[in-house]
Amino acid sequence: MALSKEFILLNKTGLHARPAANLVKTLNDFKSTSIKFAYNGKVVDGKSFISLTSLGAEKNAKITVIVEGPQEQEAIKTIEEMINNKFGEAEE
Structure with a gap:
């Protein structure tokens, strides 16, 4: 049975290039687990950099x-943990 959870993006760039790359690198370690991200009615593969960045999810996006x-x-x-730690981005 699938688990789902809502998150608010806290980092200043949302799912931009660097956070998406960090997510993909980390999530690809979960080889036998399907991971999807949904935003604004679009559902994408969480292990795909292009798919994640195509969501256009910015700061404070749910x-x-x-x-x-x-x-x-x-x-x-x-x-x-990654979202709560703002993907390791330094806040300016």
């Missing part, structure tokens, strides 16, 4: 993450 597979708990926790 996104939904849907995970399904044997590592879904660990994956959702990892995503939550």
Whole structure:
């Protein structure tokens, strides 16, 4: 059964190039777990850089993450930590 959770993007650039690249690199470690991101009615593969950046999700955007597979708990926790830590971006 899939897990889904809503998040607010806290970093200043949203799912721009660097945060998306960091997410994809990390999420590709969850080989047997499907990870999708939904925003504004569009659902994309969370392991695809082009797909994530195509969402156009900016700061304060509410996104939904849907995970399904044997590592879904660990994956959702990892995503939550990355979002809460603003993808490691320094705030200016």
